[in-house]
Amino acid sequence: MNNKFLGGLNRRNLLKLTAAAGAVAGAGLLASHPAFAEEALSLKGKRIGISTAGTDHFFDLQAYNAQIEEVKRLGGEPIAVDAGRNDGKLVSQLQTLIAQKPDAIVQLLGTVSVIDPWLKKARDAGIPVLTIDVGTTNSINNSTSDNWAIGKDLALQLVSDIGGEGNIVVFNGFYGVTPCAIRYDQLVNVIKYFPKVQIVQPELRDVIPNTVQAAFTQITAILNKYPEKGSIKAIWSAWDIPQLGATQALTAAGRTEIKTYGVDGSPEVLQLIADPNSPAAADVAQQPAELGRTAIRNVAKLLAGGALPRETYVPALLANKENVGEISRKLGIG
């Protein structure tokens, strides 16, 4: 019984951002992988608690379902619970899960300050806790995307597409959110070596909620300020919902010579990239299903007595006009 009319979307997006932020906070502690052969992994007779903050995004749904399937594939019994983006429900389901004493709990997303006390209670009860995109000291291992690689790949694609020169418009409203900051810093690092690429000042602020509408309005205003073709080469944002609004604004204004760039692999943006007439040029997609499978395989390794690194990075896939069909298939988007 979710009451959606009080602004569900904004909250969800923010949750996703903040969760991702926490995920990266303790990064950089990558240890060597324990040598476990893939076929040796088994969860036979094990009950694995799978708790998610929600399944209403493409990302979480994919990661959630992949975890359930992977536990079954390895012969274990998944206890899967979905909080439907409700923090109260999330805490309740964790409580019940802890009381059920499963062999391990995997938490997918969630606001760290809300879930951390309960992850700690699980740990105190002797249940190993693993996470996906949640940065907390109460988790043994966190599976997440490599945001440094995401930022670099996106920046290199952008610079190469615009021929190494020209003005780019940047949405930088969430520098306080760690993954966004990393991706932005990587853009700055790359264009440092392309002195003819300039970021238009002032930078734009992407917002939550009304992300698409706000991006549309801001880009329309920028286009009025820079009316001649070629004065703006590209638009960059740290995720792909502002990219969606920017792309719509370009199409509406007939300025399809400007290209747009973003991150997350939202199906609607990938669809735009697949459209040869759309200004959407590239979108770096995380691999949610692979993240889910990785976390479960880590559980199996741990329960078999193996050691786990603090973070396990799952590579992201850059989708551009050439390879978007192939990437979409890989991500399981129709």
Add this chain to the structure above:
Amino acid sequence: MSVDAAYLSPSLPASIGNEADATPAPRGALGRRLAVLALRQGSLAVFIGVLVYFSIAAPFFLSVDNIGNVLGQSAIAGVLAIGLTVVIIAGGSNVVTGGIDLSLASNMGLSAAVYASLVQAGQGDAVAIICALGTGLLIGAVNAAAITLAGIVPLLATLAVMNVVAGLELVLTLNTVIPASTEFLATVSATGPFGIPVLAYLLLGFTALVAAVVQYTPLGLRLYAVGEFPEAARAAGLRVKLFISGAFLASGLCGGLAGILSVSYLSGSTTGAGDMLLPVVVTALLGTVFSRRLVPTIGGTLLATLFVSFLINGFQLLNISSTLVSGVQGLLILLVVSATTLLQRKGNQ
């Protein structure tokens, strides 16, 4: 629950008289009474049946740990639903024109935000508690003024207040999570005696207190009188508007209290308090089937709260997809509301 049986008729003239009435009642009324009996016994039977089924299918269900957890998990929704029940009792149970407080969930959100913000600002628990309860009470006062002074229908008045309050929460929190941890909050979210969460004790204690006032005092009886038959209550010398105002103040206070519990449960104030509204309304409506005359009662509301929580808990223990819970909840509401509506229509004929 003695009040509704002994003194008050439901708002249906056809069924005036108490259960032991030996005078031949009109056929419709008799039929209705049988149907009420069936509905009430039926719902209790369903409740017990569900519990028994869960206990057999998932042995862990009946453990003290689990029951304690469920009671604790019901605390916030329970306090809100009890607040709403008081308003429904005083305003009458017609969903559209009767008593309803749609601002309760956002009241909880704002009160929680006030609490968490004060803790963040370095204030102590005492100040935060007073301000959170004060916030709730103030919202109740605004509702009361809009309804009794301006004469707006509760449905619309509290809908407007709900939006104002949700907006204020956004202004205060900028739609972010405000973490808060103090010793008091940790105590409330901790486990108490016998391995049962403190929140469970709070819920039971609070229910007992409100039930004592509403079901077993003259004040409670008058509250029912005001809601069931305002003209008669006025003729009997009761100050109807005063009672209605009092009910909204009480429900506002419940919102503030739920806010404090929610800060403790969620280790801070989080967004999306509005999500609680529909489950709380549903619970308060569902509560009527657990009363003898299909009227809202505090005990019935507690049972309804626990029923919904046990359902969610049992589904999780049986590893049934949680998406089914809202479906079942919706189905229950549809059944309950149709049954009570049909019975009322029959009674009015």
